[in-house]
Amino acid sequence: MDYTLLKTEAESKTAATIEVLKTEYAGLRTGRASVHLLDGVRVEVYGSEMPINQVATVSTPEAQVISVSVWDLSNAGAVEKAIRDSGLGLNPMSAGGVIRINLPPLTEERRRELVKVAGKYAEEAKISMRNIRQDLMGKIKRAETDKVISEDDRKRFEEDLQKVFDARALEVDSIAKQKETDIMSV
Secondary structure (H helix, E strand, C coil): CCHHHHHHHHHHHHHHHHHHHHHHHHCCCCCCCCHHHHCCCEEEECCEEEEHHHCEEEEEEECCEEEEEECCHHHHHHHHHHHHCCCCCCCEEEECCEEEEECCCCCHHHHHHHHHHHHHHHHHHHHHHHHHHHHHHHHHHHHHHCCCCCHHHHHHHHHHHHHHHHHHHHHHHHHHHHHHHHHHCC
16 A cells, blocks of 8 residues: 555545635625626526636626626627526626626625535535545555554554644635635625
């Protein structure tokens, strides 16, 4: 059993989990407009569903405004409908090929709901990392059972691997705390 490969696998999988968390957080609305807010919106154009960033340019010209410049004017209505039906609670206003979305300030109640959602995302990331940890620790135990490594090696590998997971868990907590601060700041 090659422990360095196992440790590399742990680091890459936990890093991927943190990237997923950051992506989920990017789409979570804070007090400011973000182009990532529309990342999950898919538009029905040319006979298929496409991400909004493949049919338009999304920008934030002001702190509370998202601007969507549709490349093909015939798709403007479909883009506007997709944004309205996305479940994000946004009300787009179209002016030719440019769709403006004014983001109203978040209420205290809505901010608290978003903090709960952010907490749920962080907990999902931790659960994912616990599953990765459990899988890799199982591989180490099987290697000891199969007499590939000694008991001392198993303990040393498990302690070393645990340090990787502890560091990643702290990183998740830090990212979650930062997102909560962003959401709650007015």
